[in-house]
Structure formats: C-alpha cells, structure tokens
Amino acid sequence: MGARPWLPYRRPAHTVKVGVSLRPSRRTNQALLVLLAGAFVTGWVAFWFERPLDSRVVSVLHGILGLGIVVLIPWKTVIVRRGLRRRWGHGDAVALAVVVALSLVAGVLHATLGPLEVAGITALQVHVGSAIAAVPLALIHVVRRPQRVRATDLSRRAVVRAIGVGGTAALAYGALEVVTSVAGLPGARRRATGSYEQGSGVPSAMPVTQWFTDGVPGIDVATYELLVSRPGEPTRRLSYGGLLAMTSITEAALLDCTGGWWAEQTWRGVRLHTLLGNPDHGSIVVRSVTGYTRRFPPEEATSLLLATHVGGDRLAPGHGAPVRLVAPGHRGFWWVKWVEEVSVEPQPSWWEPPFPLQ
Ligand code: HEM
Ligand code: HEM
Secondary structure, eight states: OOOOTTSOOOOOTTOOOBSBOOOSSHHHHHHHHHHHHHHHHHHHHHHHOOSHHHHHHHHHHHHHHHHHHHHTHHHHHHHHHHHHTSSSOOHHHHHHHHHHHHHHHHHHHHHHHOSOEETTEEHHHHHHHHHHHHHHHHHHHHHHSOOOOOGGGGSHHHHHHHHHHHHHHHHHHHHHHHHHHHTTOGGGGOOTTSOEEOOTTOGGGSOOOOOTTOOOOOOOTTTOEEEEEOTTSOOEEEEHHHHHTTOOEEEEEEEEETTTEEEEEEEEEEEHHHHHOOOOSSEEEEEETTOOEEEEOGGGGGTOEEEEEETTEEOOGGGTTTOEEEOTTSOGGGSOSSEEEEEEESSOTTOSOSSOOO
C-alpha cells in the first residue's frame, strides 16, 4: 500500500510551530552556542579594524550573528519552560538570559538610536560589559547542561535549517538598517565601525576616554623627558622644549575610538622616523608614563606622528598632554597618550596581546 499524503500531519507534543519547523532541542542549543561565540569573537574583531570595508564586513557579520540569537528565541523559550520546571539550579541560566538580553538591547540601541549615555555609562559600554559577563555564565550553563554532538548534527537538513536561521537574521539586520535610514535615526550616520562623530575640528568637544585599565596621569612639562631608544645606541632624552622645536608636521587624521565615537582633527608633531630613523626589522614600541604599550611595524615610522598640538593648541591632559601618538589607520587604542618612550625592539610587531592587558 502506498503512502497516504492526504492524512493530516500531527505535530508531536514536543515540537513548536514557528515558521521553519525546527525541533527545540540540542540543535537549538548548539546553534545558540555557535551564535554566541561567533558574536563575541566578531565583536572583538570589529574593535580591531579601522578601514571602512573591513569594518563594514565584520560589523554586518557581527550584527547578523547577534540577531540570530533573537531569531531562535521562540524555540529556546520551549527549552527554557521545560528547564524551569525543575526544582533547583536555575540561577546561572537566568543570569545568562539577563546579560545576553541586556547586551542585545544595548547593541541594537547603539546601532540605531546613537551614542546613548545614562549616568556616564554608554550603551556600547553596557553592550560590551554584559557580553563579557556572559562568557563565564555561558561556560557554566553549557558545562552543567552538556549537549551531545552527533554525526547527524551536520546533516543536510541541519545545514538547511542553519541557512534558514542565518537568512532570517540577515533579513532582520537589513530591515533594521532600512528602518534606521528611512526614519533618519542617528544610526544612519554612524561609521562602518559603529562609531558616531563627536567633536571634529573642536578638540575640547572630543570625549576623554582611555582603555579601561588606564587613567589620566598628572605630568609636569618642566621635568618631562621623552626617551628615544634605538638598538646599539645609548638612550636619548628629549625635554618638552627640545621636542617642541622638532614639531614641523601638521596633518589631519581621524581618531576612531572603540568607545563608539570618532573625530577628525589637525595634529602637529614630529614623525617617528625623525626620531628613530627607518628601522627595517623588529618593531616600534610606544610606551606611556602609565605603562600602556603598543607595538607597530617598522615601516610605519614614516606615518606615525608624535603630537604635541591639536587644532593649533597644546594637548589637554585628557587627550594625552604633553605628547601623544597619532596613528592613522589604527583604532583609538593604538593612539598611545602621555608618551614617555619610543624605541625600536627586535621582536615583531605582532608580539603583544591583540588588546592591551594593562
Ligand atoms: C543565548 C544563550 C542561552 C541562554 C540565554 C540560555 C538560557 C537558558 C535558560 C533560562 C534555561 C532554563 C533554566 C534552566 O534549565 O536552568 C535554559 C535551559 C537549557 N539550556 Fe540554555 N541558554 C543559552 C544557551 C544554551 C547553550 C549554548 C546550551 C548548550 C549547548 C544550552 C543548554 C540548555 C539545556 C540543555 C537546557 C534545558 C535543561 C532542562 O531541560 O533541564 N543553553 N537555558
Ligand atoms: C554576547 C555577545 C554579543 C552579541 C550577542 C552582540 C550582538 C550585537 C548586536 C545585535 C548588535 C547590533 C547590530 C546592528 O543592529 O547593527 C551589536 C552591535 C555592536 N557590537 Fe556586539 N554583540 C556581542 C558582543 C560584542 C563584543 C564583545 C563587542 C566588542 C568587543 C561588540 C561590539 C559591538 C559594536 C562596536 C557594535 C556596533 C556595530 C554597529 O553599529 O554596526 N559586541 N552587537
């Protein structure tokens, strides 16, 4: 006897009907794991890039991965209801749900409504902070509720479902972009990095932000000295006055901070190759009085500028006085402030953590 396709299909009790038929199960949780890890990693990669094309590709991918989590909410809700029927041990799972929701809401608000700030805390800070808080909670959650991985998890049907979730998330991302643009929301004016213009041409209106481990030091220019070290040569010491006498380059450069803002200013200073020559190997190390350090490829000696002035005035303490680095093409965390030492070292430029740890 042949199949009887006219018989009505009965959904088993444990399935949920939401658009694509996907059983709320291991695969939903596995997909959440991939999306959460992917969004976390691409968020940091997005913090790395400055150039528009690289930034755009990573930001779009990041947004789609993040919104993929939202797409899976109907299926995860079934799993959550089932899990909550247990008598104990939901604290980590509920905390995870809270921080992921907070991160998602803050990320979308930053991308659509602009650089929002409440009590000195920006939406982007809430976004990144809660994403970081999600990491240990997600690890605890996954370790306490392990999901077996089977060969069939990579079946053709699973791939089709993954494409369905990814496609829906991409549509959601596109819809958000269109609404933002048509409604003329501030998000339409953000750079590919997600940053908003703040204080271009008016240095005093530029926010004061530094890496979260750093603080604004008090530096007396009367006693300040810049140390300049090249391999095989004794360290040179330059006073602030000596350095000022060397500042002949004026250049417009765009500073795009991972704090979510950007500004274009005219900087005045001295090129690093004037101080260090043109090193052909190793790396250029720029260190601040606070110990904050970044390394650059030797060929950037010709583009890096040690600036004493911005917009025709001496730098303000919050913007790096008396001397800061201007690093065109790099995100703000490379623009070392309060520079105390520049040196050429034998290690390659990638010989450092991708993001500052101190
Ligand atoms: C966006 C990320 C996630 C959030 C917000 C989240 C949240 C929750 C919540 C609130 C529960 C119900 C409470 C409980 O069972 O204690 C739950 C259950 C569960 N979660 Fe997650 N979860 C996420 C991702 C994951 C991942 C990546 C896995 C594993 C790979 C996973 C595995 C499970 C399992 C197996 C249950 C059901 C436990 C049961 O039925 O007893 N979850 N989740
Ligand atoms: C739990 C992990 C994360 C999730 C689920 C997530 C999700 C999202 C979402 C949905 C958006 C809005 C996208 C849009 O509508 O344009 C967004 C924006 C953003 N996220 Fe994340 N994110 C996570 C972690 C991170 C981390 C760790 C960073 C940085 C270190 C980061 C940096 C950013 C930036 C800069 C934007 C703005 C991009 C733009 O305006 O186009 N995110 N994120």
